[in-house]
Amino acid sequence: MQYKSQAVAKLYFMAAIGLFAGQVLFGLIMGLQYVVGDFLFPAIPFNVARMVHTNLLIVWLLFGFMGGAYYLVPEESETELFSPKLAVALFWIFLIAGALTIVGYLAVPYATLAQMTGNDLLETMGREFLEQPLPTKLGIVVVALAFLFNITMTVLKGKKTAISMVLLLGLWGLAIFFLFSFYNPSNLVKDKFYWWWVVHLWVEGVWELILGSLLAFVLIKVTGVDREVIEKWLYVIVTLTLVTGIIGTGHHYYWIGAPEYWQWWGSVFSALEPIPFFAMTVFAFNMVNRRRREHPNQAATLWALGTAVMSFLGAGVWGFLHTLAPVNYYTHGTQVTAAHGHMAFYGAYAMVVLTIISYAMPIMRGRAANSNRAQVVEMWSFWLMTVSMVFITLFLTAAGILQVWLQRFSSTPIPFMQAQEQISLFYWLREGTGVLFLVGLVLYIVSFFVSGREKTSAA
Amino acid sequence: MNPGAQNPDPMTVPPTSAYPPGDLAVWVFIFAELLAFGVFFLAYAFTRMRHVELFDAMQGTLDRRAGAVNTVLLITSSFCVARAVRAAEHGASRIGTRWVLAALACGAGFLLVKGAEYADKFGAGISLSTNTFYMFYLSLTFFHFMHVILGMVVLAVLAVQTRRGDYHRGNMNGLESGAAYWHMVDLVWIVLFPLVYVLR
Amino acid sequence: MSGTFTKSMARNIFYGGTVFFFLLFLALAFDTNSALPARDNRANLTPSVIAGKKIWETRNCIGCHTLLGEGAYFAPELGNVYKRRGGDFIKAWIKSQPTGAPGRRQMPQFNLSDKELDDIVAFLKYTSEINTAKWPPNIEG
Numbered sequence: 023m024q025y026k027s028q029a030v031a032k033l034y035f036m037a038a039i040g041l042f043a044g045q046v047l048f049g050l051i052m053g054l055q056y057v058v059g060d061f062l063f064p065a066i067p068f069n070v071a072r073m074v075h076t077n078l079l080i081v082w083l084l085f086g087f088m089g090g091a092y093y094l095v096p097e098e099s100e101t102e103l104f105s106p107k108l109a110v111a112l113f114w115i116f117l118i119a120g121a122l123t124i125v126g127y128l129a130v131p132y133a134t135l136a137q138m139t140g141n142d143l144l145e146t147m148g149r150e151f152l153e154q155p156l157p158t159k160l161g162i163v164v165v166a167l168a169f170l171f172n173i174t175m176t177v178l179k180g181k182k183t184a185i186s187m188v189l190l191l192g193l194w195g196l197a198i199f200f201l202f203s204f205y206n207p208s209n210l211v212k213d214k215f216y217w218w219w220v221v222h223l224w225v226e227g228v229w230e231l232i233l234g235s236l237l238a239f240v241l242i243k244v245t246g247v248d249r250e251v252i253e254k255w256l257y258v259i260v261t262l263t264l265v266t267g268i269i270g271t272g273h274h275y276y277w278i279g280a281p282e283y284w285q286w287w288g289s290v291f292s293a294l295e296p297i298p299f300f301a302m303t304v305f306a307f308n309m310v311n312r313r314r315r316e317h318p319n320q321a322a323t324l325w326a327l328g329t330a331v332m333s334f335l336g337a338g339v340w341g342f343l344h345t346l347a348p349v350n351y352y353t354h355g356t357q358v359t360a361a362h363g364h365m366a367f368y369g370a371y372a373m374v375v376l377t378i379i380s381y382a383m384p385i386m387r388g389r390a391a392n393s394n395r396a397q398v399v400e401m402w403s404f405w406l407m408t409v410s411m412v413f414i415t416l417f418l419t420a421a422g423i424l425q426v427w428l429q430r431f432s433s434t435p436i437p438f439m440q441a442q443e444q445i446s447l448f449y450w451l452r453e454g455t456g457v458l459f460l461v462g463l464v465l466y467i468v469s470f471f472v473s474g475r476e477k478t479s480a481a
Numbered sequence: 482m483n484p485g486a487q488n489p490d491p492m493t494v495p496p497t498s499a500y501p502p503g504d505l506a507v508w509v510f511i512f513a514e515l516l517a518f519g520v521f522f523l524a525y526a527f528t529r530m531r532h533v534e535l536f537d538a539m540q541g542t543l544d545r546r547a548g549a550v551n552t553v554l555l556i557t558s559s560f561c562v563a564r565a566v567r568a569a570e571h572g573a574s575r576i577g578t579r580w581v582l583a584a585l586a587c588g589a590g591f592l593l594v595k596g597a598e599y600a601d602k603f604g605a606g607i608s609l610s611t612n613t614f615y616m617f618y619l620s621l622t623f624f625h626f627m628h629v630i631l632g633m634v635v636l637a638v639l640a641v642q643t644r645r646g647d648y649h650r651g652n653m654n655g656l657e658s659g660a661a662y663w664h665m666v667d668l669v670w671i672v673l674f675p676l677v678y679v680l681r
Numbered sequence: 682m683s684g685t686f687t688k689s690m691a692r693n694i695f696y697g698g699t700v701f702f703f704l705l706f707l708a709l710a711f712d713t714n715s716a717l718p719a720r721d722n723r724a725n726l727t728p729s730v731i732a733g734k735k736i737w738e739t740r741n742c743i744g745c746h747t748l749l750g751e752g753a754y755f756a757p758e759l760g761n762v763y764k765r766r767g768g769d770f771i772k773a774w775i776k777s778q779p780t781g782a783p784g785r786r787q788m789p790q791f792n793l794s795d796k797e798l799d800d801i802v803a804f805l806k807y808t809s810e811i812n813t814a815k816w817p818p819n820i821e822g
Binding site (some may be wrong): 052055056058059060064067068069070072073131132133136137141145147148149150151169184188206208209210211212214215250253254256258260261264265268269271272275276277278279280281282284285287351352354355356357359360429430435436437438439442448 | 683686687688689691692694695698699702703705706709710712713716721722723726730731734735737738739740741742743744745747748749750752753754756757758775779781782783784785786787788789790791802807808811812813814816817818819820822
């Protein structure tokens, strides 16, 4: 570790992994509820489990991004963090606020929670992914701004590299677009239209800047390829991402009451969205092939390459599958969307956070890389989780295609619940693979505690 | 300041820059833009096939003369930019600047003509939601219109830099990149004009 | 590639391209806003509909159902449920939950008053009249 203050990242990473485990547990509960409908009812109804599942995902990714930024920025800027104390304080504030929110979801009915937390003052709750009570939303803004202040001040007093600038832009964008979560007009079409300014412009916009810069940072470290080369390509790839992704928002505007030209604009630009992901895959493999050192942390390299491949498959290929308006007309709001969502979030964002953790954690624990034994366990967890996710996606895709056929495409369409019963086999298979994913995650956590002879060379 | 007086005739000296001229980064960008336009053009052609009568009738409402004038303006501006590159390469910064400004003037002319066309259509209450043809017409031309504006911003920066004498043999990257981008803007219009205004 | 490839050019194109496409997006969003009145059924945004939307939100309906295709995929699409089932059925359905049928997916009992039930139906009726470009493909949602 080159700068002492980078160590604050450790807290963030540990919290991220813990919340990740929580997310997967709730995912398994939901997966079971898909086939055993009354499982845990009425203690944890599906909508509560889902809220916990998706909110934990968002929060652990945010922890990962923040931890990544705290680790990356001092090293890139070649200076200590502006205020490590602020970073630690924010960590606890964010963790406690997050935990209270989850407890709130689980402990009281949502309507009661809304009343208790001042939803009547400003109605923002009850929209997908933005279910957080008003105080939590405000807390996110405060934490994000204080975090950005800390990071920005660090960059300003130190060196400004392409990687830290792209990261900073992504993080600022994240905070700015979150502000649209406070806009909830009664007009449902407008509500939905601007809801996507948070959701889409996050995951297919500014978050990809964060993804790109974290990946570029790790690639520089593990391959030893010239920074100049990697940073050029980082710029080119994030340019392509935003060129296609911003107007690509249109693929959400086909059927929600927005004008119909979005079917064309959305289709044209989102059809090009796989290109930056493909470029990223080619780029990552190229850099690793041209490596100028053998970094002892093989696991981190594996995660980095995995991120490139899986984000291309999940976001690029599975996104493209149903992004064209004539296809989306049938697949919109089915398990096909769920399939894409799972692989894209895992492949792009979960994996990039695991990449930076894999690279940075050993260093923060005083070694260049973990022992061989620990790395082998970590690589096993990589393959278990990744292959499981591929199969979860395949099963959900099969379920989705069948659902579309039964409910929407055939000449004698059947009602939703009847269609669901017909495809329950695929839900069982998905749940089984989900358990395998959990095994992978447990192995991943175990890998942190596997000892063995450590490698001390390189850095 | 480069005095530009002792320069040889730009046309007699062979160019020395690497091929392709301009930065790889700008070519990737041009490639992405052409792809977006290309897919949009294909979508237009495909939709036209299914609504031939509507498209024929609506194309009749377009001002083809204005479109033709704009085509001439953009081709001329492309020529000007090409001359500017040549001039700068031979140290004739001042002449180069004039060519860039000439290109900029052509671009401004394009915006005026196109603006008048838009004013006419918007005045008649036409919008993106009027019908499928106008959806395509406005989408394609407006997308291109914005590219002309962006191209002009680039040209304006290039004019200042050229005047400052930034570009000379050995450092042509910025000017060539900007020129390549401007040619792309021109090229798109050369496809767009016949496709949307003329071909029936 | 024999040509040049510089970081400063890549950076300029990144910033320029981002600003350009964001402005284009804003222009389209602006047009959307002016085109919406013809499509979004705002004329029927009565106080009852607005109250109904709040009930929809504070019961976290989106956590199981989709509305115009967005939400969770655990329970039926409700954007067109008013047309599929009608107001009386919807009220009776909500009142009779949960079914308690073993092994079946369960919907919680929300203890809505008659006024609240009227509001949620008004909201679902308003939603069903939004011009969604003929989506969903059929009445089953």
